[in-house]
Amino acid sequence: MKAPRFSYVRAESLEQVFELLKQYGEDARILAGGQSLIPTLNMRLSQPAILIDINRLDMLKGISAGDGAVRIGALARHAEVAESPVIAARLPLIAAAMPHVAHVAVRNRGTFGGSVALADPAAEMPACVLALGGTLVVAGARGRREIAAEDFFRGLYETAREPDEILVEVRVPTEAPGTVSVFLELAQRHGDFAIAGLACHARIEGDTVADARLVYFASEDRPRLAKGAMAALAGKAWNDGTRAAVIGALTDDLDPMTNLDGGAAMKLHLQRVLTGRALDAAVAQARAA
Amino acid sequence: MTMNTEDTAEITCTVNGERVTRTVRVRQHLVDFLRGELQLTGSHLGCEHGICGACSVRVGGVVVRGCLMLAVQADxxxxVTIEGLTDSEEVADLQENFVARNALQCGFCTPGMLMTAAELLASGRPASREQxxxxxxxxxxxCTGYHAIVDAVEATLRQRLEG
Structure with a gap:
């Protein structure tokens, strides 16, 4: 179908974006890569009064390594993140997840910040940012705020960003030496929306999982940190007993949604299968290192 | 062109090497502009929400979904559309292999397939069938079940790497 009528502004400065967001609030949509927004317009699932195109705002671009963290500008394209040597060297979890993000033409245009700000429950980048304990930087006329990933994702497409704010950058701590990352996802067709997925970041010493962060996505309404499973893992050797305890804890950690891909019970099952695979891979990766 | 609360805006862009200036409706996507305004009907419109890839065009040197970008953003x-890609002969070898391998039947997806495959071929890197x-x-x-399309791209890649 064709998009409904809307006004369009190509923003020339962040101040202009702040002003328009203040003026239009929830009737405005920020147009970054547009790879999720424009389909909803074409299908008339959303009817914003105005699109604020931020594609020419250079201050939102780029990827750079700083003191112990990587700054990913909100407008960094997925393809740019995928090919970035900074990401490959410092954030292997994100590098591993990137090939699962849609298809080449979408990665060429879609943005890292757009994915995080939209908070689609099946998206890979929100899960990675949460698994690595990233910080989201939002800005508006009232100033800048830094929000921990734990506090940012609030529900289905719901985040802690206020309607008069824009996500400007994401800061992700460099993965520490001695840690490993595994990213697994199940989808009907490679690149399609995930049915179940897991971002795992762990410190493994010998056969013992010193600590691990497990973030599940696609089955839940938001990327979810599995605190029960993480507690069942911490300080334990990875063996059949630990596997059973971790997989058992997921019953309380997860609250899978039923959708066209399958029911809640099937999704819980798939997440359990992925958990076993991810930790097998993490232990193997640590051993090989 | 910055602020526009009207329904239309003037844009200037280069399409297949030619500079064009047009007034577009701000809600019009790029492929409707290319097909309707410039009569470049080689880019096909299938699903119109970014799933099928039939509308793939090259913008700023990379392949994108033409239905997921507004014409006004192309200012x-x-x-480069399939017409320009064909005229430049960049994928003449790929097109020959598509014919030789029966990599198309109805032909609706073919322009998008060629636009996407062109990016893989241009990288100059070897790729497995799986890749x-x-x-x-x-x-x-x-139509094809993809096998013949993969054959055609694989053959072209091999010829280029050996050539």
């Missing part, structure tokens, strides 16, 4: 951009499939995974074909 200042360099666009070719993954690269083309965002382009639907409902």
């Amino acid at each position: 200042g951009a360099e666009i 070719i499939r993954e690269f083309l995974s965002g382009n639907f074909c409902r």
